[in-house]
Amino acid sequence: MQQGLVLVRSNAELQREELQRVEQQQEAEQRQQELVNSQLAGYITRQFELAKRLKDPIEKRMLKSVRQINSRYSDEKAKEILAQGLPLIYMSLTSVKCRAAKSWIRDVLMPAGDRPWSLKPTPVPSLPPEIAERIRMRVEHDAQQFMAATGQGITPGMMQDVATQLAKKVKQQLDKEAVNRMERMADHIEDQLVEGGWDREFDDVISDVEDFPGAILKGPVVRRRKKLSWNAQNGTAAVENKIAPEVERVSPFNFYPGVGVVEPDDGDCFEYHEYSADDLFDLIGLPGYDETRIRQALNDYEGGLQDWSRGSLSSQQMQARGEDVGAHNEAKKIGAVEFWGSVKGKMLQDWGMTAEQAPDPEAMYDIMAVLVGRHVICVRFNPEPLGRKPYAKACFEDVPGSFWGKGVPELIEDCQDVCNAATRAMVANMGIASGPQVAVNTGSIPPGQDVTNIFPWKIWQLDYSKTGGSSRPPIDFFQPNPMTEGLMKVFEKFSQLADEYSGIPAYTYGSANVGGAARTASGLSMLMNAASKAIKNVIRHVDSGILKNTIDMFYCWNMLWHPDPSIKGDAQVVARGALSLVAKEQNQMRVQELLQQTANPIDMQIIGLPGRAKMLRRALQGVDVGGDEVIPSEEELQQMLAQQAQMQQQAQMQQPPAELNAAGQPMDGPQ
Secondary structure, three states: OOOOOOOOOOHHHHHHHHHHHHHHHHHHHHHHHHHHHHHHHHHHHHHHHHHHHHHHHHHHHHHHHHHHHOOOOOHHHHHHHHHOOOOOOOOOHHHHHHHHHHHHHHHHHOOOOOOOEEEEEOOOOOOOHHHHHHHHHHHHHHHHHHHHHHOOOOOHHHHHHHHHHHHHHHHHHHHHHHHHHHHHHHHHHHHHHHHOOHHHHHHHHHHHHHHOOOEEEEEEEEEEEEEEEEOOOOOOEEEEEEEEEEEEEEOHHHEEEOOOOOOHHHOOEEEEEEEOHHHHHOOOOOOOEOHHHHHHHHHHOOOOEOOOOHHHHHHHHHHHHOOOOHHHHHOOOEEEEEEEEEEEHHHHHHHOOOOOOOOOOOOEEEEEEEEEOOEEEEEEEOOOOOOOOOEEEEOOEOOOOOOOOEOHHHHOHHHHHHHHHHHHHHHHHHHHOOOOEEEEOHHHOOOOOOOOOOOOOOOOOOOHHHHOOOOOOOEEEEOOOOOHHHHHHHHHHHHHHHHHHHOOOHHHHOOOOOOHHHHOHHHHHHHHHHHHHHHHHHHHHHHHHHHHHHHHHHHHHHHHHOOOHHHOOOEEEEEOHHHHHHHHHHHHHHHHHHHHHOOOHHHHHHHHHHHHHHHHHHHOOOOOOOHHHHOOOHHHHHHHHHHHHHHHHHHHHHOOOOOEOOOOOEOOOOO
């Protein structure tokens, strides 16, 4: 009988085989995960490439606008000008117009001591049930006390009257409570905007409105920021991580609308980011971000990632502004694409979401995803209930049916080119006509004599035998005709056309070179009112496109996530930038007139001290001395009125009784 052989292996071999098996399993899982990840990554990449191709002509227009604002020619244009022997002079007509438009719009949309938006309750405000019930019970209790005090019986007619009065009082109390809630909500949103960098970001957005075909503001963007908190008792400081909504200006170069998108909520949108390694690492721990994929992206792109031809576009921007391109190219930035749009549930399930999160594989889900190279490092559902995206857009001049409009540089592009050409020709003509031209008959000049060196009392040695005794002067002088007057008229004409094309006349920003009706105060006032119509249209675009949408998004965010119920209620956002441009000065004049007209005893009895105080506060808005600093509050006014009434009552009690005559009536005077 033959005994079988027994295979004997050492522990080291068994451990090595087990390690190889685990590595093979991990590699298989990684390949499967990369395949699954590439489905969503590939979809986002394809859609982004399509959006980028659609935006190529827009980027060329924006680069041209940057050069125009910074008074720089393109390299091709500069070579052509130099080849013609003309100077590289660029008249800064566009930058002047853009600065004037920015100042004008800033005065309206960023007023001192006021905000260009407000929150108003809806006509039928909806409050929490407990608030409405408490108000109803309080008003009903007051009505019952009134009926008990009068001692009148309750009849059906009285019940109807009481019910009607009760409904009116409840409606008044509901309206008052809704107004108070909206005031608290507006104050809270303003505090969030101030802490979230609103002034700086909105100021940059206003610049984009004039400079580019479109301006984009993003918000609310929830971020975790470090903040100092101070202990008032001992004066110590503590650093805390605070999560709060912020706003940020998105560069028009970095925003890519999808196919057929006119407004950001119409379809897919893409935003390009450039992260440093530290920025990318700080995303670990935020909701929706996958730590494993972030670390894989950091390892794969340790030397930086500049895909999708973005490095070339950034360099062109810096070159158009006249900045150093080398420093940007040396920075190891990692490019990322933030995607807002709809994808199928199957892609989300393959990426790692559960069936509970994305139950229908064929349904479309609104998501936000971040793609870094081939790694989708973040996927989360759009938190906005209506599926709105956190982007707001406005243009200086809208183009119907297009996401992008036109900015000031494009509106006056032809005028700028003609003014530049006229100035180049004028400078060249000034140089030629600055001195006489000299014609020398070289036939009568002996060899070796320097004809280029001309000075007073110079002696010319001539040889007329070579010219056959010609009587023609050996040297002629003639003066080229100066053309500066005609060229200056061309420049002035096209400068005036730039005023009309842009809607920003020179007299609106203090230019002294104006004539006609602008030379008189009344004529200038009429021209200013006419010119404001064009800028009012721009402000309406910012009102409806950016202000209203952004404030409404902040309002919705606070209604969903803020823990304080006392600020919540139905509201509508009112952007009053364009309205304030029309009515601001007129309203201030009307308040001053009303103060003068009501400064009499009869009107004071009607409006009282509280009404007069409200009028004074309104008149002092926008003044360095605020109304709250010099005018008592309503509580203080009520205390003052109560003290005055008490003093009058005491004075009446201290007066001696009047003497009566024989008829029992008070006597007018001593008998």
